[in-house]
Amino acid sequence: MPSNATGPASRTADKNTAPPLPEPLRVPVADSHTHLDMQSGTVEEGLAKAASVGVTTVVQVGCDIKGSRWAADTAAAYGNVHATVALHPNEAPRIVHGDPDGWSRQGVRAGGGDAALDEALAEIDRLAGLPQVKGVGETGLDYFRTGPEGKAAQERSFRAHIEIAKRHGKALVIHDRDAHADVLRVLKEEGAPERTVFHCYSGDAAMAEECAREGYFMSFAGNVTFKNAQNLRDAVAVAPLELLLVETDAPFLTPAPYRGRPNAPYLVPVTVRAMAAVRGIDEDALATALGANTARAFDY
Ligand SMILES: [Zn+2]
Numbered sequence: 001m002p003s004n005a006t007g008p009a010s011r012t013a014d015k016n017t018a019p020p021l022p023e024p025l026r027v028p029v030a031d032s033h034t035h036l037d038m039q040s041g042t043v044e045e046g047l048a049k050a051a052s053v054g055v056t057t058v059v060q061v062g063c064d065i066k067g068s069r070w071a072a073d074t075a076a077a078y079g080n081v082h083a084t085v086a087l088h089p090n091e092a093p094r095i096v097h098g099d100p101d102g103w104s105r106q107g108v109r110a111g112g113g114d115a116a117l118d119e120a121l122a123e124i125d126r127l128a129g130l131p132q133v134k135g136v137g138e139t140g141l142d143y144f145r146t147g148p149e150g151k152a153a154q155e156r157s158f159r160a161h162i163e164i165a166k167r168h169g170k171a172l173v174i175h176d177r178d179a180h181a182d183v184l185r186v187l188k189e190e191g192a193p194e195r196t197v198f199h200c201y202s203g204d205a206a207m208a209e210e211c212a213r214e215g216y217f218m219s220f221a222g223n224v225t226f227k228n229a230q231n232l233r234d235a236v237a238v239a240p241l242e243l244l245l246v247e248t249d250a251p252f253l254t255p256a257p258y259r260g261r262p263n264a265p266y267l268v269p270v271t272v273r274a275m276a277a278v279r280g281i282d283e284d285a286l287a288t289a290l291g292a293n294t295a296r297a298f299d300y
């Protein structure tokens with residue numbers, strides 16, 4: 001490596017450079033949660049790159065009306081892409097508060113208030129009925145990005161998404177950021193759908209045991225490789241094998257040693273290997289379970 005490789009200019013270049021292809025998995029798996037619409041390159045390129053290392057299926061997650069329509073359209077066009085549709089927990093308060101830069105430009109009436117949220121939820125409900133849409137989410141609670149003023153809208157939206165998932169018999173994809181207790185409480189109050197996935201699982205081992213008792217799937221992202229994430233590795237260690245999933249949440253949460261660089265589904269093998277090491281099991285055995293679990297969770 002040249003001596004200037006650690007200089008500021010090369011660090012900047014490195015930050016925007018796609019990490020190299022990992023060694024392929026021998027047993028194919030699915031990226032259980034990705035955002036292809038936020039990644040660079042075409043969908044074809046992203047899927048081909050992923051498939052070249054054994055990531056043969058992806059679940060494309062919608063976060064707003066526009067993204068949910070895109071997810072449904074993309075899943076209709078590609079057999080190995082499955083869609084989920086939702087208003088993200090940080091999107092719901094924006095709709096209620098009438099954010100002019102968000103949903104109102106997406107072909108849904110502007111104005112805000114609970115009526116606007118209901119109108120947006122009706123479109124999610126319609127999309128959830130499509131056959132290529134396998135899940136409702138990401139929904140849930142996010143107390144990190146949404147302040148107390150958005151809590152009521154967030155919880156109302158979460159409850160509505162649970163109802164939609166149950167009525168259509170689709171998986172529920174949970175986004176839980178700094179809101180573990182309330183997410184578990186709302187699920188219990190509403191009655192969780194038969195198949196519920198905690199995406200980017202962020203709890204500890206004790207919460208993993210609680211999720212296991214309820215039969216919730218736990219999907220781990222690249223942050224399980226981060227030095228400060230021992231709680232996630234403890235959760236990977238205690239979660240039942242049949243409830244484990246893997247995801248990228250790309251373009252976010254790129255696994256170590258590529259943290260900070262662009263993430264994409266082809267980096268799933270890095271996270272699979274980290275999880276296998278934590279559990280002390282063979283990479284192929286874990287990949288076999290992950291592949292089967294994702295198909296069961298999303299019923300494809
Ligand atoms: Zn999320």
Ligand SMILES: [Zn+2]
Nearest residue numbers: 033061138249
């Ligand atoms: Zn996501």
